Amino acid sequence: xxxxxxxxxxxxxxxxxxxxxxxxxxxxxxxxxxxxxxxxxxxxxxxxxxxxxxxxxxxxxxxxxxxxxxxxxxxxxxxxxxxxxxxxxxxxxxxxxxxxxxxxxxxxxxxxxxxxxxxxxxxxxxxxxxxxxxxxxxxxxxxxxxxxxxxxxxxxxxxxxxxxxxxxxxxxxxxxxxxxxxxxxxxxxxxxxxxxxxxxxxxxxxxxxxxxxxxxxxxxxxxxxxxxxxxxxxxxxxxxxxxxxxxxxxxxxxxxxxxxxxxxxxxxxxxxxxxxxxxxxxxxxxxxxxxxxxxxxxxxxxxxxxxxxxxxxxxxxxxxxxxxxxxxxxxxxxxxxxxxxxxxxxxxxxxxxxxxxxxxxxxxxxxxxxxxxxxxxxxxxxxxxxxxxxxxxxxxxxxxxxxxxxxxxxxxxxxxxxxxxxxxxxxxxxxxxxxxxxxxxxxxxxxxxxxxxxxxxxxxxxxxxxxxxxxxxxxxxxxxxxxxxxxxxxxxxxxxxxxxxxxxxxxxxxxxxxxxxxxxxxxxxxxxxxxxxxxxxxxxxxxxxxxxxxxxxxxxxxxxxxxxxx
Amino acid sequence: xxxxxxxxxxxxxxxxxxxxxxxxxxxxxxxxxxxxxxxxxxxxxxxxxxxxxxxxxxxxxxxxxxxxxxxxxxxxxxxxxxxxxxxxxxxxxxxxxxxxxxxxxxxxxxxxxxxxxxxxxxxxxxxxxxxxxxxxxxxxxxxxxxxxxxxxxxxxxxxxxxxxxxxxxxxxxxxxxxxxxxxxxxxxxxxxx
Numbered sequence: 053x054x055x056x057x058x059x060x061x062x063x064x065x066x067x068x069x070x071x072x073x074x075x076x077x078x079x080x081x082x083x084x085x086x087x088x089x090x091x092x093x094x095x096x097x098x099x100x101x102x103x104x105x106x107x108x109x110x111x112x113x114x115x116x117x118x119x120x121x122x123x124x125x126x127x128x129x130x131x132x133x134x135x136x137x138x139x140x141x142x143x144x145x146x147x148x149x150x151x152x153x154x155x156x157x158x159x160x161x162x163x164x165x166x167x168x169x170x171x172x173x174x175x176x177x178x179x180x181x182x183x184x185x186x187x188x189x190x191x192x193x194x195x196x197x198x199x200x201x202x203x204x205x206x207x208x209x210x211x212x213x214x215x216x217x218x219x220x221x222x223x224x225x226x227x228x229x230x231x232x233x234x235x236x237x238x239x240x241x242x243x244x245x246x247x248x249x250x251x252x253x254x255x256x257x258x259x260x261x262x263x264x265x266x267x268x269x270x271x272x273x274x275x276x277x278x279x280x281x282x283x284x285x286x287x288x289x290x291x292x293x294x295x296x297x298x299x300x301x302x303x304x305x306x307x308x309x310x311x312x313x314x315x316x317x318x319x320x321x322x323x324x325x326x327x328x329x330x331x332x333x334x335x336x337x338x339x340x341x342x343x344x345x346x347x348x349x350x351x352x353x354x355x356x357x358x359x360x361x362x363x364x365x366x367x368x369x370x371x372x373x374x375x376x377x378x379x380x381x382x383x384x385x386x387x388x389x390x391x392x393x394x395x396x397x398x399x400x401x402x403x404x405x406x407x408x409x410x411x412x413x414x415x416x417x418x419x420x421x422x423x424x425x426x427x428x429x430x431x432x433x434x435x436x437x438x439x440x441x442x443x444x445x446x447x448x449x450x451x452x453x454x455x456x457x458x459x460x461x462x463x464x465x466x467x468x469x470x471x472x473x474x475x476x477x478x479x480x481x482x483x484x485x486x487x488x489x490x491x492x493x494x495x496x497x498x499x500x501x502x503x504x505x506x507x508x509x510x511x512x513x514x515x516x517x518x519x520x521x522x523x524x525x526x527x528x529x530x531x532x533x534x535x536x537x538x539x540x541x542x543x544x545x546x547x548x549x550x551x552x553x554x555x556x557x558x559x560x561x562x563x564x565x566x567x568x569x570x571x572x573x574x575x576x577x578x579x580x581x582x583x584x585x586x587x588x589x590x591x592x593x594x595x596x597x598x599x600x601x602x603x604x605x606x607x608x609x610x611x612x613x614x615x616x617x618x
Numbered sequence: 619x620x621x622x623x624x625x626x627x628x629x630x631x632x633x634x635x636x637x638x639x640x641x642x643x644x645x646x647x648x649x650x651x652x653x654x655x656x657x658x659x660x661x662x663x664x665x666x667x668x669x670x671x672x673x674x675x676x677x678x679x680x681x682x683x684x685x686x687x688x689x690x691x692x693x694x695x696x697x698x699x700x701x702x703x704x705x706x707x708x709x710x711x712x713x714x715x716x717x718x719x720x721x722x723x724x725x726x727x728x729x730x731x732x733x734x735x736x737x738x739x740x741x742x743x744x745x746x747x748x749x750x751x752x753x754x755x756x757x758x759x760x761x762x763x764x765x766x767x768x769x770x771x772x773x774x775x776x777x778x779x780x781x782x783x784x785x786x787x788x789x790x791x792x793x794x795x796x797x798x799x800x801x802x803x804x805x806x807x808x809x810x811x
Contacts, residue, residue: 092757092758093643093757095757095758096643096757096758096759098804099804100804101804104799107799108643108800111641111642111643111673111800112643113674114641114672114673114674114675114676114678115674115675115676115677115678117673158677162677162734206737206739210737217713217733217736217737218730218733218734218736218737219737244737244738247680247734247738250677251680251681251684254678254681255681258681263670264678265672265673265675265678266671266672266673543804
């Protein structure tokens with residue numbers, strides 16, 4: 053007999069992401085992913101000055117502010133056909149890399165580790181054994197007995213006060229929780245340390261962006277960071293060295309803690325490696341440009357189809373027609389007026405809500421497609437594309453994680469193991485390690501370029517008469533983000549943002565092809581239908597970001613999420 | 619389009635933080651940012667007080683409040699009361715609210731941030747939430763009439779709380795432009811500076 057489980061977080065005023073799964077004989081047989089909120093950025097931007105678009109788009113989503121700002125200025129610059137100065141590229145790149153480090157660290161420790169880590173079990177851990185285990189895995193100086201004893205004492209005190217506070221909503225004692233108490237305690241210790249290091253990474257964004265969230269240093273044509281090495285009010289040597297120090301601290305945490313924890317979790321949950329594969333078409337865009345025009349990049353982008361790495365095709369520039377001409381969105385199963393699959397420049401956004409109907413329309417999210425196919429985006433897509441193209445840092449860090457997890461699990465792990473729920477987590481860590489390295493490289497490039505006497509930060513430009521079109525992409529922490537703009541006589545005539553969670557959380561299309569969340573959930577085991585931890589594991593592994601718009605505190609403590617079994 | 623730049627300074631000097639939360643693109647959800655920008659424009663306040671429009675920061679709220687002794691938050695609240703109703707909440711009332719299942723980074727809001735800081739052993743001792751019941755949070759920038767009317771009261775409530783905390787607060791001799799850029803009508807094109 054099959055059962056329908058609905059997970060419907062009633063966050064804030066409207067819900068955001070609703071997942072329905074049909075469970076049969078202890079496993080997911082079918083799944084539906086539904087965005088429960090309409091975002092009308094296109095309607096808000098029409099008729100405005102394209103120079104202001106980035107200010108508005110970075111308010112689409114409170115957590116992804118930086119990434120929308122970057123994609124937006126790139127889209128307008130692409131439409132205008134202008135190149136930004138090298139300093140502007142490098143300053144943007146350091147912001148991108150630091151923001152990514154912050155975001156990936158938070159995702160693993162604060163937002164998803166508790167799907168795998170049982171906090172209550174950590175109370176049974178021997179802190180000295182925990183320290184011994186940690187010291188056998190990593191040279192990280194903060195794995196000492198002293199540190200582990202202090203964390204255990206803190207956790208014990210917290211629980212004895214009769215409330216778990218931040219940990220109150222976990223599925224503690226769930227049969228799918230498998231880590232030994234010592235590993236759980238180690239994870240809690242690193243959860244606390246991660247709070248410090250994500251903040252350190254984000255300080256770099258604040259130093260260059262003058263504020264985060266919502267950076268203020270961008271402009272269509274460059275950046276607003278005046279460079280004068282001797283002036284205390286501008287970007288100077290003092291600030292640059294502070295940035296370097298912060299990046300080095302974040303890099304050490306990623307390489308000595310985050311990656312090691314990932315390998316350990318993957319090894320101890322090796323039984324989970326077969327689950328969560330779903331859509332194995334992958335899309336990533338290149339990022340961290342090394343030249344003014346955006347034709348040489350430090351992070352690779354491209355496509356892979358059917359999980360076959362030999363099908364890799366590279367995306368080579370900010371203006372590559374292979375990306376520009378192959379993206380479309382389908383509204384066949386979404387709550388919009390019409391029934392089409394169109395290129396973003398040709399889209400309209402006319403909401404038309406009908407009831408939730410899993411056999412008809414059931415989401416506010418459109419279904420993006422590349423050459424008509426659903427694509428998985430995110431760190432895994434970039435790592436696989438990089439691996440297939442032989443990108444040296446990606447290959448080196450990916451092999452290290454696979455070898456470490458493999459030796460702990462006493463199994464040989466190949467990149468094929470990455471097509472999975474755990475693989476998405478591993479890829480995020482691999483990407484963070486690569487980013488940490490590249491952030492410091494781009495810092496060095498910036499210092500060298502300024503050292504040559506180049507202080508240019510802005511390219512002047514003018515709007516042409518008539519219509520121009522542009523697109524700008526950015527490989528954001530959650531994956532490929534693209535903004536598409538049509539400008540008529542200097543005014544926005546159309547604007548579409550195709551965001552990573554649209555690619556991953558989108559519904560079926562006109563041909564009935566499932567989106568990546570939906571496909572990734574099929575086959576997942578469900579030990580307890582009342583507590584569908586396994587569904588959360590797979591959904592969280594994509595790093596969902598749909599709840600982008602409304603922010604209302606619910607002080608009466610009304611139910612904020614519910615699990616319904618039908 | 620000017621935002622408060624002092625918030626980018628190192629946090630060492632900051633002891634009292636005023637933060638406006640909410641999405642400025644979504645009608646009354648922009649209440650918090652609106653009120654905080656009015657506050658910045660009207661009052662002169664010392665270096666150890668920060669006032670920041672933070673949008674919907676999720677856990678990015680942490681660095682703005684973790685070293686503060688007191689925090690005043692302006693936000694919308696979900697209550698069964700008429701639109702424009704203002705309510706004041708204390709830290710313990712917020713922490714007592716039961717939490718549900720979290721899906722995405724955005725669901726980590728004010729309460730989860732406070733809980734996380736509590737577990738890590740830090741965070742502000744004193745938290746006041748000045749909340750308004752929104753009339754409409756449809757995707758269109760700008761406040762409804764009821765929220766706009768409540769904004770003046772909220773501004774006074776923020777000032778009153780700060781004075782109670784011993785913050786010297788003076789009207790600026792020349793009030794600044796609050797810079798509510800999201801309420802500006804679409805103006806059309808131009809050229810790069």
